[in-house]
Amino acid sequence: MSVEIKINVNNRDYRLIVDEEDTLLYVLRERLHLTGTKEGCGNGECGACAVLVDGEPVRSCIILAAEMNGKNIVTVEGLSKVEKDGTVKLSPIQESFIEEGAIQCGFCTPGFVVASSALLEKTKDPTDEEIEEYLSGHLCRCTGYATILKAVRKAAEKTR
Amino acid sequence: MSTIAVGKSVPRFDAREKVTGEAVYIADIQFPGTLHVKVVRSTIPHGIIKSIHTEEAEKAEGVYGIITGEKADFLVGICIHDQPPLARRKVRYVGEPVVAVVAETEKAAIKAARLVRIEYEELPHVLNPLDAIKEGAPLIHEDLGSYFHLPTFNPKPGTNIFHHYHVEKGNIEEGFRKADVIIERNYSFPHIAHAQIEPHGAIARWSKGNELHIYSSTQAPFIVRSVLSRVFNLPSTSVRVTVPYLGGGFGGKSDLTIEPLTAYVARFFPGKWVKFILTREEMYFGSLIGRGCYSTLKMGFKKDGRLIAAKASMHFAGGAYGDYAINIVTGAGHNSTGPYEIENVYVDSYGIYTNTPLVGAYRGYGHPEAHWQTERHMDIAARELGIDPVALRLKNILKPGSENNLGQIIKESNGNLEASIKIAVNEIGLGKEKRETEEIARDHNVRIIKNTSKGLDRRAIPVITKKEEERFAVGRAIAPLMKSPVMATNAGSSAIIKANKDGTFNLLVSSIDMGQGSITALSQIAAETLGIPVEKVRHYRAADTEVTPYEWQTVASSTTWKAGSAVRKAALSVLDKFKETASKVFDVSPSELEVRDGKVWYGNESIDFKELAKGYVFPDGHAIGGPVIGTGAVVPHGLTYPDKKTGRGELAAEWTFGCQAAEVLVDRKTGRIRVRKFVTVLDIGKAINPLMAKGQVEGAVVQGMGAALNETLVYGEDGRVRNASLTDYKIPTPEDAPEELVTIFLETPQPDGPFGARPLAEHGIVSVAPAIANAVRDAIGIDLYDLPLNQDRLLEAIYQREKGKGGDK
Ligand code: FES
């Protein structure tokens, strides 16, 4: 069965006919070709597919696109801003991920920066408990996490 | 030496692409009209395929075709050719690909795959390597004797042993006769998963002109090319392998994985791109897994602690096909008795077929297994001898002038193990008095770089009250390490550098940046050699066998050291060409010229690189030189094949020495071990990029903690992996990062490494498990021999001890 949905992704409106079974991840990647959002497990276990739905981080591999009607969605592609003259401005969290060496293979990175952005939207001075709340369940096999934690703390400082 | 590019913590060049979601990985590649593959896998561990029924599946919607192994009249492999791309006649493990369903969409392929029926005649199976070598064990490869293999490998037809490597030094019997104390123990390291966050994938297309192009998440494009051109009988020029960004490798994407299958299946659909991406579940049995070693170690000591004899026998469960595990067996054999000088050594290392998923390279391969036994053993021996564990090690370590097991003489330039140990001991708080680490480094005349990273604070352990003393215990211990790469004697690397007219340069190599940062580090090496800022070097992002020059493969932590040497040579050849042209302009000999600041100088006069990049144009318009391209190539220095009898020879091209140390908190009630502080000291020769080097170590340590504390593939009796998900196979999460993660690099330059660099990316994992287990012993007095040190195992050990004591405290 197909359903029609209207969604806003990274500030653009889309009207789509989707299959009832399609996940949001599938629609983002295969229909809208927003391949920045990654599939690490497809089961809600790794966090690589995180996107913001109405500002809240969500695992797009385990929610259905059909349920997204009327929602505002931000993917990793939408975190940086494109200025009028075409220059790209990264968000503070993106910058500090780069500076602190919080990226290695980069496959987990979209999920981590999306979740961290949501955290910094909520608070400019996150406690370690809050960091844990937002990042737990996000898996990275490369970094050992210390650089990621440092990047989040540093971005928080920058935005204060 | 002041530098302009090397030794600087420049942020990685691919970071921007990765943090914005622009970086393209294998699954992100979407060609119009792509067909999708779903594989039907064996449900039994060992048996004969009696029939395959595909009629229903063929009729399913969107299906293009159903492929079996029937038409695959070749075996794939590198060192030993023992594997069909899809099972033929027999299956040898649960999860072996038997049928490939090709359909318009992934969904259609999945649906149709459910309609395929396969009938088997089951055969007895064997999962454990020690059982697999017993008399009468089921034979997994009847045809082992007819398989092609490279001359350095030693299969035993008629058995399940696909490789036996033996090392002999001195006279082992005499060694044990002279020993005052002999200690023997068994150890095990289970199968574990690499668990890269990116699943493997490949996309292949055969052109109608019979040329194959395959995109793959591989660490080894040239190996893939060479095997595919062999099995399909094509010239190298007709097989093109392109590698996009790789989402983590750790060895699990080296050699070959799913490429032969994908290429074989795509063969039936010329003109179509055929895409095969593993699911997370398939990542636990559908590509390569790691480790799986059962070992016995026996050591003989003199009363004063001198280690005079060591006998190791290591049995590797290589899985159903042995090709990729074969070098692990040799690597473990090289260094199985640790970084010690021992007069009498006798090592047997066996690769054994088992009805389990295929084992391949996994970070540090052979070495974590070897160090697990040896570094645990040294701790146990120290107590039996009544000698401090640190002192016992210092007494026996390889020093300049020592002869290792392989007959190679250790030189000062190989790195400073003694200083590494002393620094680790000091940092973890086991020294007699706390000293400044810098001071110890000064004593040893070695440069250091130190970094401390923090995990989540809430993990800080509250002060343990008197009441809780019974429950919690803190322990500290060390475990030294050494690692040398195992590689083909001609494992070459090459590089191309192209000069541009604006003073920038394009760098082409085929090393794969799977996260370790080679794109950045190799650019730094090029820039330093050329004497220009690193921003002026652009490293080609993909590897492509049709574009980028030969690289053996990206394994063994060899890229910075070996590919880096090729890059340095390529840069030097660019400079030579610049000088040659400039010498004609100045009308002097090239040897009178100097290079500095992006210019070629003769005395006070100079010519900018920009004016030389395309050749030089004189004021009257006539031109000399021509566009400048530099090339560089290397093979490892002087490697030889092992001696047939003793297994010795020039087998290790270099070593990295180091020492790790752990401080753990053990909860006797829950059996939980927390790593509070972890220290890694490595003599890496030169940190080309300290930020990224540190990142490699931290990542390796936490990965190693996963294996030490928790990770193991759990098999059912039928050999099915029972925990094939990230929920059931837990890897470390952000909360698991130790509160304090200390990384210290020593810089004793490696003579043949670029700017003195030597390998480091795997090494941070090598002694993590024994350092933790030794610290657990220090905390609660219990010796553990089997990994992982999970809660069940620890509680059981505590229970057994209390029972043995007759109390129930
Ligand atoms: S892909 Fe969605 S959580 Fe892993």
Ligand code: FES
């Ligand atoms: S950077 Fe590779 S998984 Fe996180």
